[in-house]
Amino acid sequence: MNLSSSTLTTTLPVTGQAAIEFRDVRLGFAQGEILRGVTFSAQERETVILLGETGTGKTLLLKLASGLLRPDSGGIQVLGKDISGMAESDLLEIRRQIGFVFQEGALFDSLTVGENVAYRLHEDGVDDEEIESRVKEVLRFVELAHTIDSLPSELSGGMRRRVSIARALIGQPPIVLYDSPTAGLDPITSQTIISLILRLRDVYGVTALLATHRLQDGFALANFHFDPQAKKVRRDSSPESARVAPTRFLVLRAGRIYFEGTPDELMKSPDPYLRRFLI
Amino acid sequence: MADTPIQAAPQEARAPEVPSVVEVLQDLAKTSVLKVQNYSKLSYHSITNLATGPRYIQDTLDQMDDIGVGSLPIVLLSGFFIGAVMVLQTGTQFERFGQASLTGDIVSLALVRELGPSITGLLVAGRCSSGIASELGSMLVTEQVDAMRAMGTDPSRKLVTPRVLASLITLPLLTTISVFVGLIGGMVASVLSLRINATTFWERAIKILEFSDIMQGFSKSVVFAFILATVGCYQGLNVRGGTQGVGRATTQAVVVSSVLIIVSDTFLTKIALYLADKFF
Ligand SMILES: Nc1ncnc2c1ncn2[C@@H]1O[C@H](COP(=O)(O)OP(=O)(O)O)[C@@H](O)[C@H]1O
Ligand SMILES: [Mg+2]
Numbered sequence: 001m002n003l004s005s006s007t008l009t010t011t012l013p014v015t016g017q018a019a020i021e022f023r024d025v026r027l028g029f030a031q032g033e034i035l036r037g038v039t040f041s042a043q044e045r046e047t048v049i050l051l052g053e054t055g056t057g058k059t060l061l062l063k064l065a066s067g068l069l070r071p072d073s074g075g076i077q078v079l080g081k082d083i084s085g086m087a088e089s090d091l092l093e094i095r096r097q098i099g100f101v102f103q104e105g106a107l108f109d110s111l112t113v114g115e116n117v118a119y120r121l122h123e124d125g126v127d128d129e130e131i132e133s134r135v136k137e138v139l140r141f142v143e144l145a146h147t148i149d150s151l152p153s154e155l156s157g158g159m160r161r162r163v164s165i166a167r168a169l170i171g172q173p174p175i176v177l178y179d180s181p182t183a184g185l186d187p188i189t190s191q192t193i194i195s196l197i198l199r200l201r202d203v204y205g206v207t208a209l210l211a212t213h214r215l216q217d218g219f220a221l222a223n224f225h226f227d228p229q230a231k232k233v234r235r236d237s238s239p240e241s242a243r244v245a246p247t248r249f250l251v252l253r254a255g256r257i258y259f260e261g262t263p264d265e266l267m268k269s270p271d272p273y274l275r276r277f278l279i
Numbered sequence: 280m281a282d283t284p285i286q287a288a289p290q291e292a293r294a295p296e297v298p299s300v301v302e303v304l305q306d307l308a309k310t311s312v313l314k315v316q317n318y319s320k321l322s323y324h325s326i327t328n329l330a331t332g333p334r335y336i337q338d339t340l341d342q343m344d345d346i347g348v349g350s351l352p353i354v355l356l357s358g359f360f361i362g363a364v365m366v367l368q369t370g371t372q373f374e375r376f377g378q379a380s381l382t383g384d385i386v387s388l389a390l391v392r393e394l395g396p397s398i399t400g401l402l403v404a405g406r407c408s409s410g411i412a413s414e415l416g417s418m419l420v421t422e423q424v425d426a427m428r429a430m431g432t433d434p435s436r437k438l439v440t441p442r443v444l445a446s447l448i449t450l451p452l453l454t455t456i457s458v459f460v461g462l463i464g465g466m467v468a469s470v471l472s473l474r475i476n477a478t479t480f481w482e483r484a485i486k487i488l489e490f491s492d493i494m495q496g497f498s499k500s501v502v503f504a505f506i507l508a509t510v511g512c513y514q515g516l517n518v519r520g521g522t523q524g525v526g527r528a529t530t531q532a533v534v535v536s537s538v539l540i541i542v543s544d545t546f547l548t549k550i551a552l553y554l555a556d557k558f559f
């Protein structure tokens with residue numbers, strides 16, 4: 001794998017600014033309010049694990065963060081811009097800074113894998129040669145170079161998820177939102193996806209917001225790191241690597257942030273609700 | 280581990296309220312107004328999108344192929360037989376008065392002003408309005424539309440405008456072809472059953488037509504094209520409730536666009552006759 005090549009490495013300035021910030025965000029539907037005042041922020045280069053039971057509004061929260069939905073009230077800032085009241089045409093611009101990995105992949109089913117991944121570059125009018133080389137490179141990164149001409153329906157669920165990650169990755173976005181990337185996958189495939197996500201974090205230095213109902217996904221991201229020199233994923237829970245690629249947990253419950261803290265704090269919490277995630 | 284399903288936190292239970300008749304009617308009125316408003320917005324943007332980029336030319340060409348070339352067989356076939364049956368029906372009536380040669384005139388007028396545009400419009404609505412609704416609806420429920428938005432593409436530009444434009448370009452052409460084939464069908468029928476000379480039929484059929492007749496047919500086909508494409512897009516992009524919703528939207532698209540075509544036909548005819556009277 002050629003990870004150090006030019007198109008994949010991004011050198012993001014670390015400004016110490018919040019990449020994503022939610023202030024008292026509320027959102028409801030006919031059946032009632034789902035998000036009831038959510039406040040949190042994700043710093044640049046941070047990985048925030050959004051933990052919550054199914055139906056607590058994780059997907060809604062990610063869609064709010066990319067402007068696909070609008071909050072009923074409250075403010076959302078992305079990369080320093082307030083997106084909650086922004087016109088759709090300006091949002092389209094902001095969304096180019098955000099990679100979104102949908103829960104079910106949401107691949108265009110009438111396009112091949114290669115065309116799916118190339119979609120954004122086509123939109124931007126990048127020339128064909130460059131598109132081809134970048135698509136191949138990103139597909140190599142997710143280890144699916146051989147599927148470039150397949151249709152999404154010919155792939156397994158895990159492969160589709162990886163193609164979706166490749167598609168989110170091609171525009172080299174500084175922020176990536178993962179919606180339950182391991183939901184419905186077997187443990188081994190889940191592991192492949194998680195190691196892909198942590199490689200992405202350690203190679204690109206992206207800010208990530210990852211929704212999941214599985215605690216082990218979060219711990220894997222906190223305790224494992226990708227070593228670009230050795231080109232290997234290894235266990236490493238040293239304070240040094242936690243500082244370079246910090247991981248934080250948010251627990252969503254009944255429409256609010258119920259817990260916010262480091263993996264250690266979550267492990268040691270005596271709270272009975274949180275302990276239910278741990279067993 | 281945490282993979283075990285946990286019950287979702289119970290929402291506060293609310294006392295079930297029995298809505299009054301007035302409330303139900305009010306809700307109904309509100310949702311209808313909202314629907315009309317959303318449909319108007321979609322239709323308006325489908326055209327105004329053309330003023331500024333990005334424009335999706337390749338998508339428009341693909342849609343023209345699908346709507347235009349794809350509908351050609353049914354349009355040819357039905358056009359021919361509509362022309363023929365018109366001759367059989369009217370010809371026997373005219374024969375009674377010994378005016379069989381008038382058949383060409385009347386069939387030509389009927390085809391150009393009325394039957395060509397409306398039959399073609401209804402056929403293409405049945406084929407394409409439903410096709411558009413089911414395609415866009417499936418894309419919506421599988422989050423492909425959201426994925427598009429998430430990648431910075433405006434679905435109105437990428438999905439709606441190419442379909443509306445393709446329909447606006449191809450339906451008038453299809454209508455022209457349908458009328459032409461209809462006249463041929465009429466000619467064949469009149470030669471075979473009314474013993475009218477083919478050239479007589481053809482000459483009379485062409486000679487009777489005035490500019491206003493052609494304009495009437497053309498403007499109808501443009502309006503029908505707009506209706507069938509925008510209704511298909513609207514139904515597709517407003518699917519509620521998964522796969523079942525897609526099925527409902529597909530049926531709904533055909534029903535609504537067909538009814539709108541027939542209703543608008545009446546008004547367009549009235550307007551066209553009035554204008555023809557005034558100006559031509
Ligand atoms: N478009 C919608 N209309 C009505 N309710 C919705 C809609 N989208 C989501 N919901 C509701 O919001 C809640 C949270 O959904 P979601 O964010 O998908 O949960 P999850 O945490 O499993 O991702 C669910 O109870 C769902 O019923
Ligand atoms: Mg979800």
